[in-house]
Amino acid sequence: MEELLKFAPRPTGAGEMFQLLRDGRPRTRAELATVTGQARSTIAARIDSLVSLGLVTPSGEATSTGGRPPSTFAFNPAARVVLAVDLGATHARLAVTDLASRVLAEHEEPLAIADGPAQVLARVVELGSELLDKAGATHRDLAGVGVGLPGPVDHATGRPMNPPIMPGWDGADVPGTLQRALGTTVLVDNDVNVMALGEHRTAWREATDLVFVKVATGIGAGIIMDGNLRRGAQGAAGDLGHIRVPGAGDVPCRCGNVGCLEAVASGQAVANALRAAGAPVASSADVVALVRAGDLDASHAVRQAGRDIGAVLAATVSLLNPSVVVVGGILADAGENLLAGIREVVYQRSLPLATQHLRIATAHTGAEAGVLGASAMAVDAVLSAPAVEALVS
Known part of the structure; x- marks a missing residue:
């Protein structure tokens, strides 16, 4: 330095x-x-x-x-602690960390984001208070809160914007609600951006240009360029899941369009296709379990999902020229099948100069990416030069 x-x-x-x-x-x-x-x-x-x-x-x-x-x-x-909150479509993962994002206490449980902001945020406050106690800290020790949400977020206000899988959340004052309950600074962002930040800070600090791809119930990407998270003009950067896949046909997507990547290659899309073929699956986790059990149909389906993701990522790699593409989310737990499909297409279709030193890897942080990124986001805010200067003055 x-x-x-x-x-x-x-x-x-x-x-x-x-x-x-x-x-x-x-x-x-x-x-x-x-x-x-x-x-x-x-x-x-x-x-x-x-x-x-x-x-x-x-x-x-x-x-x-x-x-x-x-x-x-x-x-x-x-000196202080932060509360990190990772909310998915069907889960809540929370952690209390120190100011270096080391986890002191954590908890995970099923929680449906579709239950709405009042019920979900009340549970977050309840769990956060329990974790503070478990970590031997009090609300006075809480320097800030970082939250990842499974939908588009206006980062400037922390409010969700027309989130497709979050009924009742559009425009909800998430930061204000949590700040009133917990009495501290609250930062909110899209869950994939937060996961990208967590993976970058934990495993790829030397990579200034990185794309993190989450493949779960939906598909999205977080973009790190020149060492910084890039959100775009309205916070919508990285929305890979709603790019049309070449040759996908008219498969309907929940966004209202057809042929979107999420509609053909997400964990839920793979589960739906396998179930239609007679397999006993209902979710991404069921798909992963089948692959790990050696089911050939599930393995082939996941590899094809990787190829479809690779078709969209190839353009992203040529456009942004990252040094690393990291693949996370529950479907990445299926092992090399997903990565093999992605690599097959990306290395074939992207510009040779862009792929010359490109690494495509599975996330190192796994399920911890969200809370680690939420912690880093909160820490960056409360330990920024202006924030510390204000404390000293």
């Missing part, structure tokens, strides 16, 4: 200086003075302010070059 700062504007406030410490490496006052170009007295005053907030803590002494060894200071992730 210090090398980058040689070519960037130097930190001017306590909030900006704090960003240097977020990597967890202990530093002396002298090191911080060298990097920032500020007087040691200024650095000392800012360190004292950050220590009083609990965000920075003394971490021992550096090696002496003569005289008394200088004290070092480091980021203190245990």
